[in-house]
Amino acid sequence: DADVTQTPRNRITxxxxxxxxxxxxxxxxxxxxxxxxxxxxxxxxxxxxFDVKDINKGEISDGYSVSRQAQAKFSLxxxxxIPNQTALYFCATSDPxxxxxxxxxxxxxxxxxx
Amino acid sequence: DAKxxxxxxxxxxxxxxxxxxxNHSTISGNEYVxxxxxxxxxxxxxxxxxxxxxxTNEMASLIITEDRxxxxxxxxxxxxxxxxxxxxxxxxxxxxxxxxxxxxxxxTVIP
Numbered sequence: 001d002a003d004v005t006q007t008p009r010n011r012i013t014x015x016x017x018x019x020x021x022x023x024x025x026x027x028x029x030x031x032x033x034x035x036x037x038x039x040x041x042x043x044x045x046x047x048x049x050f051d052v053k054d055i056n057k058g059e060i061s062d063g064y065s066v067s068r069q070a071q072a073k074f075s076l077x078x079x080x081x082i083p084n085q086t087a088l089y090f091c092a093t094s095d096p097x098x099x100x101x102x103x104x105x106x107x108x109x110x111x112x113x114x
Numbered sequence: 115d116a117k118x119x120x121x122x123x124x125x126x127x128x129x130x131x132x133x134x135x136x137n138h139s140t141i142s143g144n145e146y147v148x149x150x151x152x153x154x155x156x157x158x159x160x161x162x163x164x165x166x167x168x169x170t171n172e173m174a175s176l177i178i179t180e181d182r183x184x185x186x187x188x189x190x191x192x193x194x195x196x197x198x199x200x201x202x203x204x205x206x207x208x209x210x211x212x213x214x215x216x217x218x219x220x221x222t223v224i225p
């Protein structure tokens with residue numbers, strides 16, 4: 001979905017480094033989410049936010065933190081990256097208040113930690 | 115949210131209808147059935163969702179059994195571009211924040 005933009009698209013980094021993945025959206029949605037996907041598996045929820053002042057942990061939040069800087073921006077940080085955080089990361093948005101229940105996903109960030 | 119069960123893989127001939135089944139026997143009354151698909155490693159794409167009535171849009175049709183314990187996604191005329199992993203998810207609308215994707219069904223459309 002071109003309305004949900006993730007940067008960078010690909011990143012290779014070393015163990016112990018701090019990494020930030022960015023997500024921005026032009027849909028005007030209140031809700032934003034971060035997921036990770038490991039090879040051959042489905043998506044797992046890391047964090048989600050219902051508005052700028054709201055942050056909630058998902059299924060696998062350990063080792064991650066997030067910041068909702070504005071309605072349109074939701075960033076995911078790995079404070080000290082480790083190899084098992086190598087995965088494909090997706091950001092998504094939704095807005096039930098606008099009647100837009102389904103989540104709309106970005107094209108993902110492929111993160112490799114050496 | 116209710117768990118769903120899908121076959122791991124299916125094939126379909128190009129131009130034929132693809133019927134993808136999903137079991138959600140523990141679905142609760144306020145949970146919708148959502149379908150997404152993921153083409154290669156792109157972001158999941160929303161297809162359709164429904165509560166108890168059958169639904170149709172420009173992409174697909176969703177048939178939900180009367181007891182709501184199972185559903186079928188129908189792609190009426192499959193094309194090669196429909197080759198993807200299809201996820202069936204049961205979630206209530208307030209809990210649409212926590213979609214459990216599982217491993218889905220890998221649909222391969224064969225020329």
